[in-house]
Amino acid sequence: MNAAYTRLKTRFGRIAALGEAGAMLGWDASAMMPAGGGEARGEQLATLAGLGHELLTAPQVADDLAAAEATGDWDAANLDLMRRAHIRATALPTELVEASTRANSACEKIWREARRTSDFALVRPALTEVVRLQRETAVALSPALGLSPYDALMDSFQRGVTAAEVEPIFAAYEAFLATALPRAEEIQARRGAAIPLTGPFPVPAQRDLARRLSIRMGLEADHSRLDESLHPFCGGTPTDVRITTRYREDDVAQALLGVLHETGHALYERGLPEAFARQPVGEAAGMAAHESQSLIIEMQTCRSDAYLAFLGRELRAVFGGDAAPYAADNLARLWRHVGRGFIRVDADEITYPAHIILRFRMERALIAGDLAVADIPGAWNEGMQKLLGITPPDDARGCLQDIHWHDGAFGYFPSYTLGAMAAAQLMRAARAAITELDAQLAQGDASALLGWLRSHVHGQGSRLGFQDLLRAATGKPLDPADFQAHLTARYLD
Amino acid sequence: MNAAYTRLKTRFGRIAALGEAGAMLGWDASAMMPAGGGEARGEQLATLAGLGHELLTAPQVADDLAAAEATGDWDAANLDLMRRAHIRATALPTELVEASTRANSACEKIWREARRTSDFALVRPALTEVVRLQRETAVALSPALGLSPYDALMDSFQRGVTAAEVEPIFAAYEAFLATALPRAEEIQARRGAAIPLTGPFPVPAQRDLARRLSIRMGLEADHSRLDESLHPFCGGTPTDVRITTRYREDDVAQALLGVLHETGHALYERGLPEAFARQPVGEAAGMAAHESQSLIIEMQTCRSDAYLAFLGRELRAVFGGDAAPYAADNLARLWRHVGRGFIRVDADEITYPAHIILRFRMERALIAGDLAVADIPGAWNEGMQKLLGITPPDDARGCLQDIHWHDGAFGYFPSYTLGAMAAAQLMRAARAAITELDAQLAQGDASALLGWLRSHVHGQGSRLGFQDLLRAATGKPLDPADFQAHLTARYLD
Incomplete structure (x- = not known):
């Protein structure tokens, strides 16, 4: 030094x-x-x-x-x-950066109107300009970073994984989905409908419970807040994490599971290496790594049979009523429901990757120049039909649903599914290391899991890229088999 | 340009x-x-x-x-x-700035313990160092700013008024006080005790009322917030003013009048000239000017007979109970009570300036080298005896009560009383310009007053120094006669 x-x-x-x-x-x-x-x-x-x-x-x-x-x-x-x-x-000329900022901002505004009116033609010229400038950006960054143009964009969200590595993983998942999804739907139909949770769930009680469960998950009250915002997120800084959510009196799941999801992000920030606070290597390893930590809490932990048993007891203790709706099995039917839908953010664990695979392939083609902006709606609907067997009735529920591209974010989408898969892989490794994990989760105790994540993920900061982080933590790079095994155990057995 | x-x-x-x-x-x-x-x-x-x-x-x-x-x-x-x-x-050598910052911080910490144990000797060495560095600072700034050393310090809090102007104003007040205070006490004793306001006053209701009155005073909801903090203040920025207060269930006055005081500060920030936002001339004119705006709302407006009539109705509408305690006359007896006390922040309108005069003279002498730090307790107690006829039982209730000197703030104290006097002078001018002001205030309507302040004070930004601001608004520099006339009308007639 x-x-x-x-x-x-x-x-x-x-x-x-x-x-x-x-x-x-x-x-x-x-x-x-x-x-x-x-x-x-x-x-x-x-x-x-x-x-x-x-x-x-x-x-x-x-x-x-x-x-x-x-x-x-x-x-x-x-x-x-x-x-x-x-x-x-x-590496980027100032004019390109400024042109890009302007184009993204202009396109995002038009997109809001285009989505509202389901009118892709309205946003097409602005989006064409955004894509053109993103391609220029990718090409300019590519040699400087020693990455392919698309990888250079993806790298700004998640370092240490390439599109060439992602594509076969996604292809394997596509093949899995073709048989897994119909089978999951069939099993689900056989099990019959869930008993609905009928509110009202008063907001102050929801807030108290969400905060309490977040703290019980390991988030220190002295280093965090829980507030409200239109779009829930986890913000702030590693020693002062700010979670937001929104509440609906008739739906306790949205806020509660949302807060637990954000708690996963927050725990990651809290566990970053203090010795490198405010240094690049002390930051989180990237968006896919971050999503793996929200999903290992929300999906792997909180929607597990063991934790749902605990959660059901907590919910009933706060909101009262019959025992049956709060039984773990019923909560699982409610909160692990599988279905083919048009909207990514509403998708379940099994179908979510299909939404991502579609976007990943399309944005790669857009950056490579193999797909024209004018052809986005057609390619989108074709892809949805191929992956999920459904066709959006309009572009608002199709290619206009997400802000990302219209705001110039290309290379971000894969992070969601890389994170979901990494979460399953990390959970499998943690489970092998922690005896009695389910017995702990059934009591709402995630401390052993958190300890494992602290040393294998959080405490690693940005020292390693995505694949190397997984190698060090689990002995192998991203392996979709672990995610598929998780889904098989949860939905198909 | x-x-x-x-x-x-x-x-x-x-x-x-x-x-x-x-x-x-x-x-x-x-x-x-x-x-x-x-x-x-x-x-x-x-x-x-x-x-x-x-x-x-x-x-x-x-x-x-x-x-x-x-x-x-x-x-x-x-x-x-x-x-x-x-x-x-x-103008200041970096070493001096850094030494001062360190000394202030060290002294402030020791002061907390010294005040707790009422032990001036404990803080004396650290305070001696603070004063030494403040004198060095004053001497270094003096020629660069073309001001006397003490004025150079005062100038950092309030531009455009000198100690030589302040001293005769304060001397005049001292003479006024000598007869006014005993007479006010005598009148007060004759009028008899007030009916106490007995709570509890639930905090949410206090908060709603305080916020509503703050908004009725002219503070836009879209440009402000009201929250809680240990030490109430008005912070934020001109387009996003953040008021804080603290609540006690057994005392509705503290939060309510506190919020109205901070609303005065907030209205000043809101009225600053937008055309010069984020420019020096677009800022408030100084601490004395700022205090004049909090006090013109809290003291001149909200504690007036007219507004108290309105306030009493509002309070009773929210908290219910008998009419008598909420009568304007009773609220006046409660909230305009005069008394000789040791603590500045608890002082009433008449005695508050005595606390300031004491501090102003002492800090001038400290910076001039005419008073040694070791002699502060003696000089303090002597001054209190001379000005208010009382002697603090210990230094915690004497020279150790304020953070200011122990944190390196010399030249700040006069702002409080310059502000109180300016508030009276501005109110008198506003009253001459606005017919039916009291009739408006009796309905809680301060819009005409606010309009006058917007054009004569708020909208002036920092264009003028303190005395010039008063000259432009009222036709004369600071004139203690207006403040004395106000006190005479309120307490002595």
Whole structure:
């Protein structure tokens, strides 16, 4: 560790502190800010982002990166991540960055109207421009990062996994789905309908229960908050995590399972290595890794038979009523219901990957120039028919449903399913290491699981890319077999 | 307006945006943040402050200030304020700034223990160092700003008024007090005791009422929030003002009048000139000006007979019970009670200035080197005896009660009483301009008053110093006669 590296650590620490300030102001904008504060908040966030960019692209940085030496796994990885951040910030011409920002912002606005009126033609010109600039960006980043153009985009969301690795994994899943989905539907039909949970579920009681379960899952009250926002998220900083949700009096599942999902994200942030706080290597490993942590809590843990037994008791203790609707088996029928739907965010565990596979293939083709924007609706509907056997009745329930592409986010979608698969793989490894895991979960006790995740995932920060993280934690790179085994055990046995 | 001035406007806009971000994070730290977020919040705030300082002291600033030209009152004043900010940021050696920051922080910590144990000797060494560094600071700033050393300190809280102007005003008040206070006490004794307001006053109802009255006073719901914190304050930014308070079930006055006080501050921020948002001239004119706006709402407006009649009706509508305790006359006896006390923050309108006069004279002497730190307790108790005829039983209720000096804030205290006097003077001018003001206030309607303040104070930003602001609004500089007339009418007639 020489002086140049020490200077870089100081500099990246300031950049990260600006990022933390921005994260807090972003949370505030969603959870607290009165509408009238929006314009000034935009100025504040733009200033923080601009100063962060200036710190990252100052001439001194290139000099320091050239002279920096760092020894040991952690500092070497940290220095490497500094280099990559610098490349990302400097490899693109300013005009391209600005044109992209403008195009994304314009397209996103038009998309809201296009989705409302289910009118793809309305957004087509703006989306064409967004895709053109994303292709330019991908091509410009590609040589600097030593990645294919699409991988260069994907890399900004999740480092250490390539489209060439993802495609066969997704293809294997597609084959699995072809037989698994009809079979799951058949078993589900045989088991009969669930008893509905009838509310009302008063919001203060929901809030208290969600907070209590979040804390019981291991999130420290002194380092977190739970608030409300239109779009639930996990924000804030590693020592001060801010979860938001929204409540409906007639539906207890949305907020409760939503908070537990965000708790998974929050626990990841809480477990990041303190010794590298506000350093690149001290951050979470990427979006797929992050999604693996929300899903290992929400899907692998909280929707397990064992935890549902605990959850049913807790719910009934708070909201009262008959025992039958709160039985684990009934909750499983309610909250693990499988169905072919048009909307990704409403999809179940089995069909969700189909929505992602469709988007992954299409965005790869868009970036490669093999798919024209004008052909998106047709390709979308064809893909839905092929993967799930259904055709959206309109584009609002088809290619217009997601904000991502219309906001310039290409390479993000795979993270959802890579995360779901990684969650299953990590859970299998954790289960092998923890005796009596289900008995613990049946008491709502996830501490042993959390301990395992702390050492194998959270505490690793960004030291390793996605595949290497899985290798170190489970002995192998991403293996869709573990996810399929999980689904088979849960839905098909 | 040439290019150099335009560059400066951009730069000061960024500095102000950083300040706004810091203000929001400061609010969050007091009102929202879990304890575990404190350390990281310190890093975030230090980074924002550091970057703001770097922007203000960059070599380019001196060049631009030398070349800048601005025409018109507003831009000329803006440029002048930029120069003054630059002088403040560059006139002091870095070592002095850092030594001062360290000394203040160390002393403040020791002071908490010293106050708890009423042990002045404990804090004396640390306070001696703070005073020494404040004197050095004052002496260094003095020539650069063209002000006496003490005025250079006072100027950082309130521009445009000097100690030489303040001293005769305070002397006049001291003479007034000598006869006014005994007479007020005598009248009060003759009128007999008030009927106490007996709670409990449920907190949610207090909160709703306080918020409603704050909004009725003219604070837009879309541009403000009301939350809780240990130490009530008004924070945030001009388009997103954040008021905090604290509630006691057995005392409705503390939160209610506290919120109305902070509403005065908030209305000032809301009324600042939008055309100069995030520019020096677009900020509030100083701490005395700010206090004049909280006090014109709390003291001049809300504790007036007219408004108390309205307030009594509102309170009774919410909390019910007999009519008698809520009669305006009874509320006046409760909330305009006069008494000689040791504690500044608990003081009434008449005796409050005595607490300030004492501190003003002592801190002037400390900075001039005419008073040694070791002699503070003696001088304090002597001053209290002379001004109010009482002697604190211990230093905790004497010279150790306030954080200000122990945190390095010298020159701040006069703002409280300059604000109280300015509030009376502004109210008198407003009253002359607005027919039927009391009839409006009796309906809780302060819109005409707010309109007058918007044009004569709020909308003036920092264009004028304190005395010039008063001259423009009322036709004369600060005149203690208006405050004395107010007190005479309220307490002595």
